[in-house]
Amino acid sequence: MTIPNTMKAAIVTAYGGPETVEIQSRPVPMPRDDEVLIKVVATTVNSGDVRMRALDAPRGMKTLMRLAIGFFRPRQPIFGAELAGTIVALGPRASRFAIGDSVIAFPGTGLRAHAEYVAVSERKPIVAKPPTLSFEAAAGLCFGGTTALHFINKANLAAGEHVLVIGASGAVGAAIVQLAKRRGAKVSAVSSAANADLVRRLGADAVIDYVTTDYMANFSAYDVIADTVGAIDFQSSLSVLKPRGRYLAISGGVAEMLARPKDGKRPMAGMAAERPEDVAFLAGLAASEEYEIVIDDVFDFDDIAKAHARVDSKRKRGSVVVRVAQ
Numbered sequence: 544m545t546i547p548n549t550m551k552a553a554i555v556t557a558y559g560g561p562e563t564v565e566i567q568s569r570p571v572p573m574p575r576d577d578e579v580l581i582k583v584v585a586t587t588v589n590s591g592d593v594r595m596r597a598l599d600a601p602r603g604m605k606t607l608m609r610l611a612i613g614f615f616r617p618r619q620p621i622f623g624a625e626l627a628g629t630i631v632a633l634g635p636r637a638s639r640f641a642i643g644d645s646v647i648a649f650p651g652t653g654l655r656a657h658a659e660y661v662a663v664s665e666r667k668p669i670v671a672k673p674p675t676l677s678f679e680a681a682a683g684l685c686f687g688g689t690t691a692l693h694f695i696n697k698a699n700l701a702a703g704e705h706v707l708v709i710g711a712s713g714a715v716g717a718a719i720v721q722l723a724k725r726r727g728a729k730v731s732a733v734s735s736a737a738n739a740d741l742v743r744r745l746g747a748d749a750v751i752d753y754v755t756t757d758y759m760a761n762f763s764a765y766d767v768i769a770d771t772v773g774a775i776d777f778q779s780s781l782s783v784l785k786p787r788g789r790y791l792a793i794s795g796g797v798a799e800m801l802a803r804p805k806d807g808k809r810p811m812a813g814m815a816a817e818r819p820e821d822v823a824f825l826a827g828l829a830a831s832e833e834y835e836i837v838i839d840d841v842f843d844f845d846d847i848a849k850a851h852a853r854v855d856s857k858r859k860r861g862s863v864v865v866r867v868a869q
């Protein structure tokens with residue numbers, strides 16, 4: 544296959560709304576050393592992408608975020624952390640994959656997947672795409688799924704424990720519901736009525752409509768609270784957690800990271816890691832239809848600003864996918 548010299552890429556030109564995202568022309572990267580060149584078929588716009596675009600940092604982290612990603616505008620303007628695509632060229636020391644292989648890649652921020660081509664080290668989390676998964680579904684496998692695995696493992700969630708998932712219809716929440724059930728936990732899912740059927744289908748034992756029901760009224764009810772929304776905080780979780788309960792501040796900021804255990808109950812926060820074994824585990828589950836990749840909508844690449852706007856709404860269900868190649 545002939546690889547062009549230039550490609551379309553979605554460039555975030557400034558911090559701000561979806562209108563700051565423009566499709567521009569950029570050179571196609573050359574795969575160096577152990578890198579593979581992937582032709583991107585599908586990617587996602589995730590909640591991390593829009594937070595970076597809008598400089599919407601968790602509480603207390605705005606200056607840190609500017610230092611990390613650029614003070615006045617994103618230093619690296621092509622976003623996109625996960626993709627499904629096809630290997631089209633190999634660097635001189637790349638040996639894990641062959642040209643033509645279909646793969647899922649999740650090296651995390653810095654991947655630059657909002658482009659037609661991406662060069663990435665083969666040592667990063669890249670796995671073969673199961674043939675039964677469409678490229679669109681495969682693109683939505685990693686962000687929510689690996690975050691959910693990270694926090695479930697961190698909490699050491701055990702069979703028989705009761706977990707409350709706040710934001711159960713989002714990318715991370717939908718994954719936590721399914722993976723917690725798989726561990727044998729009892730799952731109560733907090734969602735709006737519109738998403739009750741979805742979270743029930745994913746395995747929730749009980750669904751709590753946050754519009755009509757105060758889920759904070761259940762004294763000492765849960766072993767683990769997975770808060771993907773930032774709806775409560777560690778202090779307020781204490782009354783609803785059982786002894787030795789854990790509060791997972793998945794969208795938390797500095798305060799949650801610095802919070803100390805209290806009354807034998809523990810707050811847990813921080814960044815989830817991108818691990819190849821987690822990507823492979825999730826791909827295996829999805830291939831055998833034991834894990835549902837929830838897709839909110841699929842946008843054309845030229846409409847990627849609309850995908851950003853959908854994620855900004857904070858109403859998406861699972862992942863917002865962008866189809867880059869036909």
Ligand SMILES: NC(=O)c1ccc[n+]([C@@H]2O[C@H](COP(=O)([O-])OP(=O)(O)OC[C@H]3O[C@@H](n4cnc5c(N)ncnc54)[C@H](OP(=O)(O)O)[C@@H]3O)[C@@H](O)[C@H]2O)c1
Nearest residue numbers: 590690710712713714715735771794813814815857858859
């Ligand atoms: N720590 C880490 O390493 C890490 C990694 C990944 C993501 N995150 C963070 O995790 C958070 C969740 O990400 P995500 O992509 O899963 O979010 P998301 O998909 O954008 O969440 C949207 C969902 O949240 C639900 N929701 C909104 N307000 C709610 C409320 N008050 N109560 C219950 N549900 C509510 C919405 O359902 P309704 O329409 O029914 O309300 C919608 O389905 C983000 O803040 C993200 O930055 C952290």
